[in-house]
Amino acid sequence: MIVVKDVHFTYPNGIEALKGISLTVQNGEFVAIMGQNGAGKTTLVKQFNGLLKPTKGTVLVDDVGTTKVSVATLARNVGFVFQNPDHQLFSESVEEEIAFALRNFGFKETVTKKRVTWALNLLGLTQYRKTSPFMLSGGERKRVALASILAWNPRILILDEPTIGQDYQQKEKLRQFILQMRTQRKTVIIVTHDVEFVAECNPRVLLMRDGQIIADGEATETLTDTEVLTKASIVPPQIAQIFLHLPNMKLPKNVIDVYEAREILLKTLERKSK
Amino acid sequence: MSVFSGLKFRKVSSPIHNLDPRVKFVYVCAIFVVAILFSEMLPLVILFLIQIPFVLLASVEREWLRSMRGAAFLATIIFLTNIGAAFFRDGYVLTAPSVESAVAMTLRFMVLVESFSVFFLTTSPDHLGLALEQTRVPYEFVFAFTTAVRFVPVLAEEAQTIMDAQKARGLELERGNFLKRIRNYIPILIPLIIGAIRRSLELAEAMESRAWGATKKRTNLYVLKMQRGDFVLIAITFGILVIAIYARLFVRIPTVNELLRSLP
Numbered sequence: 001m002i003v004v005k006d007v008h009f010t011y012p013n014g015i016e017a018l019k020g021i022s023l024t025v026q027n028g029e030f031v032a033i034m035g036q037n038g039a040g041k042t043t044l045v046k047q048f049n050g051l052l053k054p055t056k057g058t059v060l061v062d063d064v065g066t067t068k069v070s071v072a073t074l075a076r077n078v079g080f081v082f083q084n085p086d087h088q089l090f091s092e093s094v095e096e097e098i099a100f101a102l103r104n105f106g107f108k109e110t111v112t113k114k115r116v117t118w119a120l121n122l123l124g125l126t127q128y129r130k131t132s133p134f135m136l137s138g139g140e141r142k143r144v145a146l147a148s149i150l151a152w153n154p155r156i157l158i159l160d161e162p163t164i165g166q167d168y169q170q171k172e173k174l175r176q177f178i179l180q181m182r183t184q185r186k187t188v189i190i191v192t193h194d195v196e197f198v199a200e201c202n203p204r205v206l207l208m209r210d211g212q213i214i215a216d217g218e219a220t221e222t223l224t225d226t227e228v229l230t231k232a233s234i235v236p237p238q239i240a241q242i243f244l245h246l247p248n249m250k251l252p253k254n255v256i257d258v259y260e261a262r263e264i265l266l267k268t269l270e271r272k273s274k
Numbered sequence: 275m276s277v278f279s280g281l282k283f284r285k286v287s288s289p290i291h292n293l294d295p296r297v298k299f300v301y302v303c304a305i306f307v308v309a310i311l312f313s314e315m316l317p318l319v320i321l322f323l324i325q326i327p328f329v330l331l332a333s334v335e336r337e338w339l340r341s342m343r344g345a346a347f348l349a350t351i352i353f354l355t356n357i358g359a360a361f362f363r364d365g366y367v368l369t370a371p372s373v374e375s376a377v378a379m380t381l382r383f384m385v386l387v388e389s390f391s392v393f394f395l396t397t398s399p400d401h402l403g404l405a406l407e408q409t410r411v412p413y414e415f416v417f418a419f420t421t422a423v424r425f426v427p428v429l430a431e432e433a434q435t436i437m438d439a440q441k442a443r444g445l446e447l448e449r450g451n452f453l454k455r456i457r458n459y460i461p462i463l464i465p466l467i468i469g470a471i472r473r474s475l476e477l478a479e480a481m482e483s484r485a486w487g488a489t490k491k492r493t494n495l496y497v498l499k500m501q502r503g504d505f506v507l508i509a510i511t512f513g514i515l516v517i518a519i520y521a522r523l524f525v526r527i528p529t530v531n532e533l534l535r536s537l538p
């Protein structure tokens with residue numbers, strides 16, 4: 001469980017990136033953080049594994065203050081996948097890259113081997129086992145970075161912009177994987193600009209603007225509230241847009257799921273044709 | 275990172291910022307030469323103090339202090355090795371002259387850092403590039419140089435991000451014995467270097483696709499011209515050099531110790 005209490009954060013150069021954030025993320029919750037560029041999303045999630053410590057206020061991860069323990073200790077429970085994979089890849093092979101964190105955490109060599117194989121398989125990277133990560137495409141490098149974190153099976157997973165540069169199939173796999181994490185009562189927090197991806201996943205959504213949270217709730221509520229969405233520089237998912245732009249048909253306003261939309265439209269059309 | 279911030283240029287206008295970089299460079303070189311001419315404490319103290327008016331005139335005190343603090347670590351090492359060596363050489367006693375000479379060596383280093391820092395704090399990379407260009411350095415080199423200077427803060431920031439990313443994977447930089455600690459930096463250096471190479475290749479492609487080097491003869495919007503302030507600085511530089519060389523050749527420089535004793 002992550003508890004954030006009135007957190008302010010100012011970068012050394014004086015930019016106040018977080019201005020009083022309070023929030024609780026329960027175990028097993030799936031949260032998407034959205035908002036315009038520079039809203040403070042990355043700054044906020046970096047508080048969750050202690051990379052940044054609050055200037056004011058407290059962040060508790062499983063009841064432990066992030067100022068009290070090292071990042072490496074927190075990292076055992078909080079996996080953080082960075083926005084840019086090139087900031088972490090350094091090994092000769094994909095396999096070594098994934099084993100790096102496991103060795104840091106002191107896993108036994110046999111366990112490490114097993115976990116590496118598992119992670120490679122999970123992200124469809126088995127054929128690149130011995131390849132240098134620098135030879136891979138952008139999307140593949142991103143997956144290697146993700147695999148290197150998933151390998152130690154952290155209880156809380158933070159993904160900064162996981163869908164950038166991924167084709168549809170990979171996004172779908174990622175979504176399935178997140179849903180699977182949810183059934184294992186793992187916490188997943190993603191930072192993203194990908195409205196359609198969020199609409200498909202239907203998580204709890206936090207909207208940020210200028211270092212503050214301006215909306216917090218179910219995706220069906222937040223992603224169809226045009227007023228706050230405009231404030232956060234987000235357009236509603238396309239399904240919601242269709243429904244919002246058909247005021248005369250008396251459609252419900254809070255629909256973001258394609259299949260649900262289809263059912264509602266079919267029913268409405270049937271009623272009309274009678 | 276604090277050493278870098280001591281060299282980071284911030285755009286402001288002051289009499290020092292507006293000086294011709296070429297003249298400033300000559301001045302810095304002169305200070306270098308003088309600092310190396312003397313190994314006594316007194317002239318080095320003077321040399322250190324001479325530059326403080328420049329810092330105040332340019333109002334870069336904060337940045338200057340930070341770079342001094344950044345250099346403090348190395349300065350301490352220099353001081354300790356010097357005094358340690360003297361301590362063993364003199365048969366396990368500390369003498370006033372050996373302390374003084376250790377202080378002088380440290381001051382010499384501080385003077386070098388100080389003048390370098392003042393130069394970079396008050397000279398914009400563009401200005402410096404312009405100066406190089408007008409001294410007929412080929413534009414390709416000038417461009418490479420100014421780009422490199424401009425990318426230093428970017429690299430420093432990137433190093434920080436990489437460090438964060440590896441810490442998030444359980445890397446503990448402070449763990450292990452000395453050798454292990456050096457090895458701990460590999461996961462940070464490799465992404466940093468590869469990133470820099472990749473960025474430079476991308477930059478080259480991006481520039482070529484925007485027709486870099488299409489015209490052979492470049493002209494500049496701004497042209498550096500020597501002004502009154504520049505001539506004043508040249509005079510000061512010349513004065514310092516003449517006095518220093520004269521003092522070196524014909525004056526016996528008293529130690530601080532003697533000076534203190536001669537006071538009533």
Ligand SMILES: Nc1ncnc2c1ncn2[C@@H]1O[C@H](COP(=O)(O)OP(=O)(O)OP(=O)(O)O)[C@@H](O)[C@H]1O
Nearest residue numbers: 011012013015017036037038039040041042043044
């Ligand atoms: N290392 C840093 N030093 C100083 N200021 C920073 C740093 N990182 C971010 N900022 C500033 O903090 C603010 C919030 O940045 P942050 O990276 O958290 O935004 P973000 O919501 O993740 O944006 P994006 O969608 O572009 O990733 C911005 O104004 C940014 O300029």
Ligand SMILES: [Mg+2]
Nearest residue numbers: 041042043083
């Ligand atoms: Mg971000």
